[in-house]
Amino acid sequence: MSVARPTYCGVMPTPRYTHGHHESVLRSHQWRTAANSAGFLLADLGTGDRVLDVGCGPGNITADLAQYVPDGSVVGIDLSEEIIARATSDHAATPNVSFRVGDVYGLDAPDGSYDVVYAHQVLQHLHDPVAALREMRRVLAPGGLLAVREADFGGFFWHPATPALDEWMELYHRVTAHNGAQADGGRHLPQWVRGAGFTDLAVTATSWTFETAEDRSWWGGLWADRVVLSEFARQAVEYSLSTPEELETIAAAFRSWATSEDGLFVVPSIEVLARP
Numbered sequence: 001m002s003v004a005r006p007t008y009c010g011v012m013p014t015p016r017y018t019h020g021h022h023e024s025v026l027r028s029h030q031w032r033t034a035a036n037s038a039g040f041l042l043a044d045l046g047t048g049d050r051v052l053d054v055g056c057g058p059g060n061i062t063a064d065l066a067q068y069v070p071d072g073s074v075v076g077i078d079l080s081e082e083i084i085a086r087a088t089s090d091h092a093a094t095p096n097v098s099f100r101v102g103d104v105y106g107l108d109a110p111d112g113s114y115d116v117v118y119a120h121q122v123l124q125h126l127h128d129p130v131a132a133l134r135e136m137r138r139v140l141a142p143g144g145l146l147a148v149r150e151a152d153f154g155g156f157f158w159h160p161a162t163p164a165l166d167e168w169m170e171l172y173h174r175v176t177a178h179n180g181a182q183a184d185g186g187r188h189l190p191q192w193v194r195g196a197g198f199t200d201l202a203v204t205a206t207s208w209t210f211e212t213a214e215d216r217s218w219w220g221g222l223w224a225d226r227v228v229l230s231e232f233a234r235q236a237v238e239y240s241l242s243t244p245e246e247l248e249t250i251a252a253a254f255r256s257w258a259t260s261e262d263g264l265f266v267v268p269s270i271e272v273l274a275r276p
């Protein structure tokens with residue numbers, strides 16, 4: 001028997017977002033483009049499509065998508081006022097993109113008002129991704145397209161093996177579980193999408209690979225900073241799941257990995273296209 005989740009004025013309560021928007025986190029989000037994060041969608045975009053980007057963060061993918069729909073528009077929504085203010089200012093020069101504060105559990109849009117609803121690395125952070133997907137389905141026009149992509153932390157791999165990075169992965173799972181989130185969201189994504197009533201699923205997987213000296217320095221450096229400076233670090237200590245000393249050890253392991261000339265890090269994501 002399923003138990004109804006408590007809601008406030010019909011809106012799902014939102015858990016703490018694990019990463020926050022510290023500069024070390026944004027270094028990663030601002031690197032993202034339509035090509036490296038929405039490649040599975042691009043061939044299906046029509047030039048006049050109305051696109052909604054849910055949980056858009058700093059809006060780099062959102063603004064990039066706008067170039068693929070020159071006669072249409074892209075709206076980015078995010079729960080964080082701070083990140084929406086930043087996205088609005090950073091992408092003011094892109095004419096057909098706009099940003100609003102909004103909650104995926106209660107979208108401020110009429111039924112059937114978008115041709116495409118996209119969400120990238122958002123559902124894994126939610127208590128109830130199926131409820132979120134149902135709301136995304138509500139705002140899709142008949143014949144519209146859902147496009148969602150989620151990483152699967154349990155599927156990450158790297159070389160060389162480093163015990164402190166294994167501890168980081170274990171800690172990441174424990175912090176996200178404490179937040180009611182699902183670190184291995186990728187493998188659950190098709191099931192979530194079906195559970196929300198979508199049909200005609202096309203499921204694929206692509207990955208980001210960090211191997212060159214420049215990529216290792218960037219990826220290892222941003223994670224070294226994230227594990228001690230971001231909201232993740234604050235939560236890990238607050239939940240008594242780690243200590244500042246242990247986090248410093250993990251940060252040092254990321255820096256050391258970055259300098260290994262045989263170093264490799266692979267981040268897989270599952271992506272789903274589906275119809276409402």
Ligand SMILES: C[S@@+](CC[C@H](N)C(=O)[O-])C[C@H]1O[C@@H](n2cnc3c(N)ncnc32)[C@H](O)[C@@H]1O
Nearest residue numbers: 029055056057078079080102103104120121122
């Ligand atoms: C990992 S970031 C992804 C940002 C962007 N999509 C990207 O890939 O760069 C997840 C984003 O989801 C937002 N978010 C979390 N819960 C949300 C909710 N209930 N409604 C809307 N956005 C939410 C967070 O504020 C954060 O900006």
